[in-house]
Amino acid sequence: LARRRNIGIISHIDAGKTTTTERILFYSGLVHRMGEVDDGRATTDWMLQERERGISITAAAVTCMWADHEITIIDTPGHVDFTIEVERSLRVLDGAVAIFSAVEGVEPQSETVWRQADRFGVPRLAFVNKLDRLGADFERTVAMMREKLGVRTLLMQWPDGDGDAYRGQVDVLTGDHLTWSEADEGRTVERRPAEGELAERAAALRESLIEAAADHDEALMEAYLEGSPIEAGAIRRALRRVVLAGEGVPVYCGSALRNRGVQSLLDAVVDYLPSPADLPPAAGRHPEEEAEETRPPTEEAPFSALAFKVQMDGGRRVTYLRVYSGKAKVGDEVWNPARAKGERLARLFRMYSHKRERIEEVGPGDIVAAAGLKEAATGDTLCEKAHPIRFEAIVAPHPVISIAVEPKDATGAKKLDETLVKLEAEDPTFQARRDADTGQIVMSGMGELHLDVLTRRMREEYGLEVRVGRPRVVYRETLRREAEGEAVFDRELGGKPQYARIKIRVRPVPGEGVAYLSHVPPAGEGGESPAALLTAAEEAALASAGSGALAGYEMTDVRIELLEAEYDPDRGTEAAFGVAAGNAFAEACRRAGGQLLEPVMSVEVTLPEEFTGAVIGDLNARGGRVEGIEDRGGGEASFQAVRAHVALSKMFGYSTDLRSATQGRATYAMTFSHYEACEMAGA
Numbered sequence: 001l002a003r004r005r006n007i008g009i010i011s012h013i014d015a016g017k018t019t020t021t022e023r024i025l026f027y028s029g030l031v032h033r034m035g036e037v038d039d040g041r042a043t044t045d046w047m048l049q050e051r052e053r054g055i056s057i058t059a060a061a062v063t064c065m066w067a068d069h070e071i072t073i074i075d076t077p078g079h080v081d082f083t084i085e086v087e088r089s090l091r092v093l094d095g096a097v098a099i100f101s102a103v104e105g106v107e108p109q110s111e112t113v114w115r116q117a118d119r120f121g122v123p124r125l126a127f128v129n130k131l132d133r134l135g136a137d138f139e140r141t142v143a144m145m146r147e148k149l150g151v152r153t154l155l156m157q158w159p160d161g162d163g164d165a166y167r168g169q170v171d172v173l174t175g176d177h178l179t180w181s182e183a184d185e186g187r188t189v190e191r192r193p194a195e196g197e198l199a200e201r202a203a204a205l206r207e208s209l210i211e212a213a214a215d216h217d218e219a220l221m222e223a224y225l226e227g228s229p230i231e232a233g234a235i236r237r238a239l240r241r242v243v244l245a246g247e248g249v250p251v252y253c254g255s256a257l258r259n260r261g262v263q264s265l266l267d268a269v270v271d272y273l274p275s276p277a278d279l280p281p282a283a284g285r286h287p288e289e290e291a292e293e294t295r296p297p298t299e300e301a302p303f304s305a306l307a308f309k310v311q312m313d314g315g316r317r318v319t320y321l322r323v324y325s326g327k328a329k330v331g332d333e334v335w336n337p338a339r340a341k342g343e344r345l346a347r348l349f350r351m352y353s354h355k356r357e358r359i360e361e362v363g364p365g366d367i368v369a370a371a372g373l374k375e376a377a378t379g380d381t382l383c384e385k386a387h388p389i390r391f392e393a394i395v396a397p398h399p400v401i402s403i404a405v406e407p408k409d410a411t412g413a414k415k416l417d418e419t420l421v422k423l424e425a426e427d428p429t430f431q432a433r434r435d436a437d438t439g440q441i442v443m444s445g446m447g448e449l450h451l452d453v454l455t456r457r458m459r460e461e462y463g464l465e466v467r468v469g470r471p472r473v474v475y476r477e478t479l480r481r482e483a484e485g486e487a488v489f490d491r492e493l494g495g496k497p498q499y500a501r502i503k504i505r506v507r508p509v510p511g512e513g514v515a516y517l518s519h520v521p522p523a524g525e526g527g528e529s530p531a532a533l534l535t536a537a538e539e540a541a542l543a544s545a546g547s548g549a550l551a552g553y554e555m556t557d558v559r560i561e562l563l564e565a566e567y568d569p570d571r572g573t574e575a576a577f578g579v580a581a582g583n584a585f586a587e588a589c590r591r592a593g594g595q596l597l598e599p600v601m602s603v604e605v606t607l608p609e610e611f612t613g614a615v616i617g618d619l620n621a622r623g624g625r626v627e628g629i630e631d632r633g634g635g636e637a638s639f640q641a642v643r644a645h646v647a648l649s650k651m652f653g654y655s656t657d658l659r660s661a662t663q664g665r666a667t668y669a670m671t672f673s674h675y676e677a678c679e680m681a682g683a
């Protein structure tokens, strides 16, 4: 277990994640021909259109060997439209390598992903890439990491020159000057003692590494204070503790494209990133009793795993699993507490870059693909039935944008239905449903690019030609004030008299989503109504909130309280409780008054200074609020970052407009920020 690393590579688009991943697979000896992103043959980009676009959309897990360690790389996408992919990868990986471009430095999306990694407490290394490019600036990039990301950087290397003058780098711990021969695609790392200014720089940086390490190691501290010589190995071991505690980030540098620096990065993955054994036991809850349960990463513990990705592979469902504890064999039945179902592990695979290998058994720390699981969805826990546990689910953010879709010809209707079901199974941020009023099929997702990608997948992977409508904002609704509603159901249904009286209170609670609270105890806990009837009332109220009580949009930021439920032992039924609760809720909402909400996005535009005025003017014209402007440096030109909040409805087609306003020199990132009240007429 100590020889395993489960890592992710996180970065802004174009910082060089794909190229670096390729080089890692190449040097680790599994890929014998270096795939180039630019000719569209990168191994991790195996979905057709990812190749075309040159971006990695879907996380795939690839395993390789380095220095007697097994490293599994969980691919994570760089585009914020796909944050769920980033989140679910972060859930199952143990450490990460963050790649920055030495030219652009820390870009908006790198910040977003970095914060997500902070939230999951993932130890990280940084790789400052593209040192060979004109305008590369290692020092500035490191300064941005400190300022923008609040990182305590541990400089493990320092470049020897940059841009055209970039020759190699010095290894701070050993004082070696490293270069890579052009002749054998950088396979041989040449080491010689650093000299002159570089040697002095390395010595000074080594001092600061020792200081950082000494905080975590008393023996080292003593040696340091006494001025005794300190071995590189001792510093490495102490720094490992610093990194695992999340108190520092070792920084490496190089040029993936020019084959420089990748081997040092792999060594660092082994030296500083955690193995599954370094992690605290995985924590979850007992599915029924709600008590906290933990699973240590050992083979003796009961089996537990998280399904973190479902992929359709030629019509078959492949489920990616991260095993936390215990063992499971092919043919075993595992328990899925979320669906109260046992499912059989028909086949298990480990994915290598060029092949998949069937395996018979999985254990703690394994990341594998399983075939045969029909029900398990992203975020579901799999465990032993006798020792049930549920890990926290992976929460998918709510879709903010929708488009109508229809098949190009009538014969495609059935195929469209089937395809949508498959895409929904793979991607929890994607929803498709038929609009009750218009009969149209409406797809919802995280942004224009997200839906665009899915539409193209329908054509390219499923051979389905579709027409899509214009993108629309997904509105929500909430309430204006607190109110109560009461309803009585007293009728004969199916020849049987049925009765219920329900009283409900509703109120707006910002940030709460939809919450339900019952003040009515069930029978057996001091009340009269059987628990099943109260559940029927709850389900009916929540279903009404889901379809919108006023304008037909899903509600949010609403608290629903069950105040009273009158139970008649002869006539009380689930149907009566359900209808009465739905009516009481509708009545309460009518009194509370409805408020339409629209999604407001955080937008950050990075651009050369000369365009700042025009871009701010345009954001203002879209009704946006500019929150700040910062200098970003930028090598050849002076760059600025403009941060604003803008309603999503005003941001359609922004990428095209921005491109033409800035001659294609600006980039932007957009993430959902919050909902804001808007006029009913706006719908």
Ligand code: GDP
Binding pocket: 011, 012, 013, 014, 015, 016, 017, 018, 019, 020, 037, 038, 054, 055, 056, 078, 129, 130, 131, 132, 133, 254, 255, 256, 257, 258
């Ligand atoms: P990703 O979007 O983060 O996966 O980035 P890619 O690996 O696709 O790289 C984006 C572009 O930058 C491609 O054209 C690469 O060839 C180029 N690139 C990647 N690494 C380097 C590097 O070290 N130096 C230079 N000059 N270009 C690089």
